[in-house]
Amino acid sequence: MTYKFKREPESGLILVNIEIDNKYELKMIFDTGATNTTIDSNALYLLGHDLKDNVGTVEIETANGIIETEVFEIKSFSSLGMTKEKFQIQVYDFLAHGIFSDYNGLLGLDFLEGTKFCIDTIENTISIS
Secondary structure (H helix, E strand, C coil), X not given: CEEECEECCCCCCEEEEEEECCCEEEEEEECCCCCCCEEEHXXXXXXXXXXXXXXXXXXXXXXXXXXXXXXXXXXXXXXCXXXXXXXXXXXXXXXXXXXXXXXXXXXXXXXXXXXXXXXXXXXXXXXXX
């Protein structure tokens, strides 16, 4: 299957749509340098998730050092034509840490675990097999 994506004009970032719980659509950056998918806690809260319902915490290394994020299990998480049930994502409060973005998070490589994929930056497509 092949998914057409858009690029952020100024930075060239790859933008993808994701869907949570088969009803909420958000825009995220597909980050091949991110091991795990991370979403802004404010977006998750606005989608009706109780931020007390985390399944744990984990420390991750970022470009700005090590941070602690909460881990949530999402019933259904879809993007790029694929759906993962009971998908664990990391949640971080972007706003509280001075991160201002038009996007709700990063789609990390964990989402594509077990797949073969190719990013074509000429045609702006991601092929998954």
